[in-house]
Amino acid sequence: MSTITEAQPQKGGARVAVQKFGTFLSSMIMPNIGAFIAWGLITALFIPDGFFPNEKIGSLVGPMVTYLLPILIAYTGGRLIYDTRGGVVGAIATMGVILGTSSPVFIGEDGSGSPMFLGAMICGPLFAWLMKKIDGLWAGKIKPGFEMLVDNFSAGIFAAIGAVASMFLLTPVMNIFMELAGAAVEFLIRNNLLFLTSVLIEPAKVLFLNNAINHGVLTPLAADQAVETGKSVLYLLEANPGPGLGILLAYIFFGSGAARATAPGAAIIHFFGGIHEIYFPYVLMKPALLVAAIGGGMTGVFINTIMGAGLRSPAAPGSIIAVYASTASDSYLAVTCGVAGAAIVSFVIAGAILKFSKQSEEDIAEATAKMEAMKGKKSSVAGALTANAADAPQINKIVFACDAGMGSSAMGASVLRNKIKDAGFAGDIVVTNSAINNLKDEYDLLVVHEDLLNRAKQPTPSAVHVAVDNFMASPRYDEIVDMIREQRTGGSANADTPSAAVPAAAGATAVATAPAATATEETADAESNKILTVDNIVLGGKATDRDASIDEAGQILVAAGAVDQAYVDAMHEREKSVSTFMGNGLAIPHGTNEAKDAIHGSAISFIRYDEPIDWGGKPAKFVVGIAGADGSHLGLLSKIAKIFGNKQSVAQLEQATTAEEVLEIFGKVNS
Template sequence: MAETKEKKGGVRVAVQKFGTFLSSMIMPNIGAFIAWGILTALFIPAGFFPNERIGTLVSPMVTYLLPILIAYTGGKLVHGVRGGVVGAIVTMGVIMGTSSPVFIGEDGHSSPMFLGAMICGPLSAWLFKKLESLWQGKIRPGFEMLVDNFSLGIFGFAGAIASMYWLTPVMNFIMEWAGRAVEFLINHNLLWLTSVLIEPAKVFFLNNAINHGVLTPLATDQAAQTGKSVLYLLEANPGPGLGILLAFMLFGTGTARATAPGAALIHFFGGIHEIYFPYVLMRPQLLLAAIGGGMTGVAINTVMDVGLRSPAAPGSIIAIYGTVASDSYLGVTIAVFASTAVSFAIAAPILKFTKGTDDLNKATADMEAMKGKKSSVAGALTKRDAGDIPEIHKVVFACDAGMGSSAMGASVLRNKIKEAGFGDAVTVTNSAINNLKDDYDLVVVHQDLASRAEAPTPSAVHVTVDNFMASPRYDEVVDLIRSQQTGESAESGEASDAQHSANAADSVDSVAGAEAQPAQSSVGVKEAPDAESKILTADNIVLDGSAKDRDDAIDQAGAMLVAAGAVEPAYVAAMHEREKSVSTYMGNGLAIPHGTNEAKDTIKSSSITFIRLDEPVDWGGKPAKFIVGIAGADGTHLKTLSKIAKIFGKKETVEQLEKATTKEEILNIFGKVTS
C-alpha cells in the first residue's frame, strides 16, 4: 500500500521538490529584487525623483547582478561555495549572449536572464561536482589548492563560452515564446484565466514551480521595460484567501471557526498564505472561491493597468504596498478587496449549505502530507501541547561546522538514551547546520545558532543549550522520549545526572560537525585497527601546561597539530576564527578549539592534542583546564571524540584526568572507555 501511495504522489512530489528548489534560488535574493525595485521607482526618468547618475544602477543590476546572485545561490545549493562560483561564471556567458549588441544588435531587446541563471547555476555546479569527484582524494599533498583553483577556473571559462553559444538560442526562444503567450493573454484580457491554475496550485504546493520558474522572470523582464508588472500580483494577492477565512469566521464550525480570525491576520498582514490551505482542504469546494477571487483580482489589475515594481514576498498586503508602482495604489487596493468580496461570496453559501466536518487537525495533517513535511505555520491553527509533540525517533546535533563536537555531543546523548532503554527506538546523529534537512524530529543546537538551525528544520522540535557539559535540557529530552515510549517520566534524581552528561553532548556537537561532514554520525564510521592510536598519541599530550589566556591556549593546541603534521599553519588562524563565532567551551573544564569548515582543506590527517593546564584560563567567562585541539579529515577521529564526550560527562573520570601523572595514564583512561 505504501508503495502504491508513493507512486501516485510521485509526479506531484517531484513538482513540489522542483518548485522548492527554484524557490530556494529566488527567495534568498528577494531583498536584492526589492532594492532594484526601489531604485527603479525613485530614480529612473519616470520615477519620483529622477536622477541620471543614480539611475545608471538600474540596468546593470537587472542585467548582471540579479541573475548572477540567482546563479550563485543555485550553484551553492548543489556544490557549496565552489558550485556557486562556477555557476556565476558560466551564467555570464548566457547573460552576454542575450544582452550584448554583438549578439542581439544595437536595436535588439534583451531580457533579464533569470531563467538562464536558474539553469546555468545548478547545472554547471552539478557537472563540476561530478568532474571533481574523478580526482577526489588522489591529489598529492601540497597540490590541492593548485588543482582546486585551476580546475574551477578552466571549467568556468569553458562553461561560460559554452553557455554563450549553446544556451543563448534556447533561452531566446523560451523567453520570446513565453513573452508572446503572456502578451496575448494581456492584450485579449484573458490573464484572469491563469487563476484556474494558480489558485489550486497554491493549495497543493505546486505554485513555486510556476511562480519562481516562470512568473518572476517574466515579470522582472516586464518591469525592466515599463517600471511595473501585473504578473507579480498573480500569486501574491491575499484577497482570495482572506475571503475564505472571513467566511469561516461567520459560517464555519468548531475549531475552524474559532481559529479563522487569527489565521486571517497571519495571512493578510503576515503574508503566509499557507495558513489558509487546511481550511480549503476541509471543503474542497472552496477551491471555487479561491479561483473566483483570484480571477476577479487579476481582471481588475489588468483592466486598470496596475503592477508592482518587484516581487512581494511574502504575499502580505504590507509587502504589496511596499513594492506597488506609483500609479497603481488605487487599482491594487480595489483588486485586493474585490477579490476578497468575491471569494467570500462564493465560500459563504458553500459553508452554510453543504455538509462537512470542519476537522482542522485532519485537514492540517492532509496539508502536511501533500507538502511532504510538517508545517510550522499550520501549528498556529491548533494549540500544540506535550501530547501533540511528534514522537521522537530521529535526533540530530547541529553545529556551525560539523567537525567533532557534534559527534561527541551525539555520542553522549546516544548513550543516555541507550541507558534509558530506548537505543533501538531513537537514532542520534550529528550534522553541520548547512547540511540540515527537514526530516528530523528533534534538533539540538547551541543557543547562538538557534535561528540558523530553525530555518531548514521548521517541522522539528528545537532544543537550545548554552553549556554542552551541564545543560538540564538533555535530561528533558530523555524524559520526553521515556514518556512517549512508556507513558512514565524520569525521577528527578535520575534527571539531574542525565542532564549533566547529556549537555556535554550538545556542546561537543558544534565541533564534530565541521570536519566529519561525510559521516553524519559517529555510528558506523569504519576505522583501521590502529586508526585511533594514531589520533591521540603520547607526543600530543601535555600534562603541565600553562597559558596566559584563551588565545595563547589555542595557539599551543594548534602548534601541536602543526608539529604532528596533521594541519597546515593556516589552520591555527581558522581555530581563532571559529572561536569568534561560537565558543568551543564544552563545560566541566573542557574546551575543544578547532578550525572553521572553510579551513578543512588545510587538514592533512585526523589528529587530537591534549593539554592539561596547571591553572585554568578564562574561556569566555568559564574556567578551562583541559584543552583538546581537534583536526578531523576523514572521520577517523570520531571514535576518540566519542570517548572524550563520555569521559568529560562523568566527574569521576575528570578527576582521574586531573590526578594523572604520566601520559600513559591519560592514554589508559581513554583506552578503558568504550565507544
C-alpha cells in the same frame, strides 16, 4: 554538509516530486530577494520616470538585472548542489547564456535581451552537479601537495567550457522558450484573460505545488516584463493575500468550533505576516472552498490587469506589507483594489459555502495533519493552530548546529547519537551536525546553543527547535530520547511508518555523518592516532584564564603544522560569539566557519590543567583545541564525547601521568 537520505520511503509520487522541485527553485530565489528589492528600489527612484531621476545612479539598473541577479541565482543554485565550489562554477557557466541573450554580438545593436533568471536556474545547479561528478573521478587519487593545484585548474577549465557551452547550446533554447512564454502571457494580458491562471494557481497553492510555477516560470517572465515597463502584474498572481484573507474572514463570521476560534489569529498571520500556508488547513476542511480561492484569485488578477497594476520586484513573503513595498509608483490604487476585490469575492463565496453546507466532522487539527501530509513535512506555523501544538513531528533526521559546524555541534551530535543507540532506536534516526550557514530546511529536529537559536531558526522553519546551554550534558537530550521512544512505541507516531522500534544489534553503527563513524574500528583508531599525537598532549597547562588557554591550545595546533596563526585568532573570535564550554569540565575552542581556509589538516590538542580555568563562569579543567579539515576528526570527537559523558573515564584522565596514558584511554573507547 553531506546529504543524508532517509531510510523511510517517500510517498506521494509525482506530487511530491513537483513539491521538491518547487522547493529547490524557491531555495535559489528566496535568499536573493533582498537583491531583487534593492534593484526594484533603484529602479523606482532613479530611472528617468522615477521619483528622483538620476542618470548616474539609474545606470545601475541594467547591469544589475542583466548580470548581478542571474549570477546570484546561479551561485545560490550551484552552492545548494556542491557548496562554494559548485556555486563558483555554476556562476561562471551562467555568464555564457547571459551574454548569449543580451550581448549586441548575439542580439544586434537594436535588439533587447531578457534577464536570464531561468537560464541561471538551469546552469547553476547543472554545472555544479557535473563538477561534483568530475571531482569524483579522481577523488583520493591525487598525490599530497597537489590537491589545491588540481582543484583550482579543474574548476577553472570546466567553468570556462561550461560558459562556452551555455553560450552556444542553451542560448537558442532560452530564446525560444522566452519568446513563446512571453507571447502567451502577452496574449492573456492583451485579451484580459490572465485571470484564468487562477484556476491553476490557487489549487496549486493548497497542494504546495505553487513554487514550481511561481519561481520556475512567473518570476523570470515577470522580471523580463519589469525591465521593459518598470513593473509586472505577474508578480501579483501568487502573492495576492486577498483570496486567503476572504476565506479566513468567512470562518470568523460563519465558521464553528475550533476553526472559528483560531481564524482571527490566522488572518493576522496570513495578511500581515505573509505566511499563506496558514489558511490551507481551512480549505482542506471543506475542499469546496477551493471555489472561493479560485474566485477571489480570478477577481484580483482581473482587476489588476484592467487597472494596469504591477510590482517592481517579487513580494516575498506574500504579506500586504511586502506587496506595497514592491508596488510600482503608479499602481498603489490598482493593487489595493485587486487585494480588496479578491478578499470580498472569496469571502462571499466562502461564506455561502460555510453557511448553507453541512458542517464537516473534520476539525482543524485533522486538516492540518492532512496539509502536512500533502506538503511532505511539518509546518511549525500551521501546527500552532492545533490543540496539540506541543506534539513534535515524527523524528527521523536531527541536526546539531553551531557557528563552524566542526566542534561543539559534532560533540553534541555524538552525545545524542550514543543516547539514541543505547535506547535501542538507532536504525532509522539520522543525527548529523552542520554550520549554521549550511543549514537546509530538511530536518525534523534542530539542536542549537541558546545564543544561536534565532540564527538557526531562519533556514529551518519546519523543524522543532531545541535550545541548550551546553552540548555535553544538556537534560534536553533525555527529553528528545523520550520523545522518540513515545513516537516509536507509544502509538502516537504515524501508524504507517516502517520499522517503529529497531533495537541496535551488537556492534551495529547507529547513524553516520562522517567517514570515521562508518569505518572499521581499526581504521578509526589509526585516524585518531594521526589527529591526536603525544606531541599534542599537555598535562599541566600553564594558562590561568580563558584567553591564555585558547592561545595555548591554538599554538599546539600551529606547531603541529595543522593551522596558521590566523586560525588561533579565529578561535578567539568564535569564543566571543558563543561559549565553547561543553560541560563536565570540558571546553573545545575552535575557529569560525570563515577561518577554514587557515586549516591545513585535521588535528586536536589536549590540555589538562591542575586548577580549573574560568570559562565564562564555568570551570574547565580539560581544554581540547580543534581544527577540522575534512571530517576525519569527527571519529575522535565521538570518543571525546563518550569519555566526558562517563565519570569513570574523566577520573582516569585526571589521574593520567603521561601523554601515552591519555592516548591509551582514548584507544579503549569505540566511536
